[in-house]
Amino acid sequence: MQVKNGGYMVFLILAGGLVFPEAAFAIQFHGAPEGLYLHQIGHVLFAAAMVGFAYRIRNSRLRHDTAWQLMTWGACLLVLWNGWAFTGHILSLDLVWQHLNGSGNARLDLLRYYSQMDHLLCVPALLCIYLALRKMVAAKYQHRAGKEEQP
Amino acid sequence: MNFCFRFPLVCIDIVGSLGMIVLAALCLHQVVILSRQDRENPLNTYLFWLVAALFVLCLFRSVGHILKHLLLYTWHQDLWATIAPWSGGLNSAMFIVIFAVTLFFRDVLIFMNRMTSDRARIESTSKQLLSLNQEIETVVSDRTKVEMALNLAHEIRNPVMIISGLLRRLRRKNAENTGGSNGEYHHEIQQQINQLEGLVDRFEKMQQQARQAFSPIELKKLLAEAIENVRPEAESKGIKLVFSAQAAAGCHGNEGYLLSAFLHLLRNSIEACRSGSIIELRSSQVASGTVITLHDNGPGINAQVVSHVFEPFYSTRDGATGMGLSYVRQIIHEHHGKITLASVVGKGTTVEVFLPSHLDLLIEGKNSG
Numbered sequence: 001m002q003v004k005n006g007g008y009m010v011f012l013i014l015a016g017g018l019v020f021p022e023a024a025f026a027i028q029f030h031g032a033p034e035g036l037y038l039h040q041i042g043h044v045l046f047a048a049a050m051v052g053f054a055y056r057i058r059n060s061r062l063r064h065d066t067a068w069q070l071m072t073w074g075a076c077l078l079v080l081w082n083g084w085a086f087t088g089h090i091l092s093l094d095l096v097w098q099h100l101n102g103s104g105n106a107r108l109d110l111l112r113y114y115s116q117m118d119h120l121l122c123v124p125a126l127l128c129i130y131l132a133l134r135k136m137v138a139a140k141y142q143h144r145a146g147k148e149e150q151p
Numbered sequence: 152m153n154f155c156f157r158f159p160l161v162c163i164d165i166v167g168s169l170g171m172i173v174l175a176a177l178c179l180h181q182v183v184i185l186s187r188q189d190r191e192n193p194l195n196t197y198l199f200w201l202v203a204a205l206f207v208l209c210l211f212r213s214v215g216h217i218l219k220h221l222l223l224y225t226w227h228q229d230l231w232a233t234i235a236p237w238s239g240g241l242n243s244a245m246f247i248v249i250f251a252v253t254l255f256f257r258d259v260l261i262f263m264n265r266m267t268s269d270r271a272r273i274e275s276t277s278k279q280l281l282s283l284n285q286e287i288e289t290v291v292s293d294r295t296k297v298e299m300a301l302n303l304a305h306e307i308r309n310p311v312m313i314i315s316g317l318l319r320r321l322r323r324k325n326a327e328n329t330g331g332s333n334g335e336y337h338h339e340i341q342q343q344i345n346q347l348e349g350l351v352d353r354f355e356k357m358q359q360q361a362r363q364a365f366s367p368i369e370l371k372k373l374l375a376e377a378i379e380n381v382r383p384e385a386e387s388k389g390i391k392l393v394f395s396a397q398a399a400a401g402c403h404g405n406e407g408y409l410l411s412a413f414l415h416l417l418r419n420s421i422e423a424c425r426s427g428s429i430i431e432l433r434s435s436q437v438a439s440g441t442v443i444t445l446h447d448n449g450p451g452i453n454a455q456v457v458s459h460v461f462e463p464f465y466s467t468r469d470g471a472t473g474m475g476l477s478y479v480r481q482i483i484h485e486h487h488g489k490i491t492l493a494s495v496v497g498k499g500t501t502v503e504v505f506l507p508s509h510l511d512l513l514i515e516g517k518n519s520g
Contacts, residue, residue: 048250060260119170122167129178130177141188
């Protein structure tokens with residue numbers, strides 16, 4: 001009997017909802033700034049990942065290997081690049097006309113100008129990673145050649 | 152912003168973007184070679200995924216940057232407005248992918264460290280096994296040589312003695328009948344027989360010579376070395392090792408062979424025991440030598456198996472040669488010692504080894520006797 005009453009209650013609530021509709025906000029709308037926020041969070045995560053990567057290398061036996069030392073440099077440069085790009089995105093939040101014509105604040109304009117040269121950091125970072133990998137490949141070849149020479 | 156200021160920015164952006172694509176592609180190429188060289192290395196696999204994610208990020212980002220310049224300078228702002236969110240969104244997604252990949256770096260390093268230490272341990276164990284095997288082969292080879300020599304000596308001695316005796320009687324008879332005219336032939340034959348007897352004596356001395364390589368051994372040191380050798384194996388299985396030895400305990404023998412024998416006994420015990428078991432190795436001095444007792448509280452061996460454990464080629468384990476305990480007994484016998492094994496199922500196994508303390512005197516006594 002109690003179960004039957006409970007069923008009526010649920011029916012009444014649902015029927016009431018249909019008679020007096022209201023916005024339920026069940027779906028969240030994603031506005032334009034969300035993209036920028038996500039991108040900035042992405043930069044923070046990327047930087048954190050590279051800090052962790054470099055830290056782990058420094059605290060392991062790999063730190064004695066030249067290739068992994070280069071890899072650490074690459075990771076550190078990527079951390080700096082993320083910081084640079086993050087700042088650049090914040091500075092670019094101003095209106096486009098300010099960006100194109102100057103905000104009137106010379107220091108801010110100069111900072112914004114240099115913040116757009118982030119390739120000066122990310123290209124050397126990739127170069128370090130490339131050199132590290134090349135060293136690792138060369139070391140493997142040497143190791144294999146040494147093994148084959150052994151009688 | 153005038154052209155003079157904008158030009159270096161555009162140049163750096165376009166050249167940098169192209170440079171990133173080239174460098175990322177080169178990185179990917181190197182990491183593919185690296186992972187192909189050693190597919191089982193988890194660090195290489197990890198680097199492959201990290202560099203692959205970096206490559207995709209660089210590609211999306213650089214293509215986005217170059218496209219932006221191209222579209223803006225050709226007055227296609229609308230098209231760029233459509234593409235820009237995709238380019239930015241993909242970049243953001245790749246940041247998160249790189250973050251996710253990097254989370255595993257710690258685990259990969261732990262895994263690598265464990266692999267390295269395991270490999271070192273396996274190498275050290277296999278070296279020990281190899282040396283043990285070589286020592287056992289030497290023992291068996293020496294023993295076989297001595298046994299062959301003794302058999303040969305035994306087989307030759309009897310006929311030679313009979314021939315020698317018969318020849319003496321023949322010489323005597325011949326001297327009575329012919330007045331010793333064939334004496335020189337008899338003398339020649341006797342000389343050859345003497346040579347054969349000398350050969351038999353040399354064969355018999357071989358066993359004695361084998362024992363001349365024996366030297367005084369401090370048993371406490373030897374047993375402690377054996378215990379330290381097997382400690383890592385015992386600890387990895389969660390087995391406790393207890394060791395106590397009398398300082399005075401010593402014997403005369405071959406240190407390498409005896410160490411091999413005790414290592415084998417200890418390893419057998421570790422293999423049979425489960426985690427939480429205790430293996431005790433004790434040595435005590437008795438009047439004529441030293442008694443070494445190895446006791447474990449493992450699962451034990453049933454009586455039917457106990458009676459065969461020292462037989463060659465007898466084993467209850469898959470892949471085992473069944474020669475181990477037979478070699479151990481051989482080594483103990485070489486030292487004029489005794490070995491016994493007693494076991495109760497569910498309670499444990501006890502191996503008792505007796506080694507005489509004055510083997511050199513024992514051998515001398517035997518030889519003179």
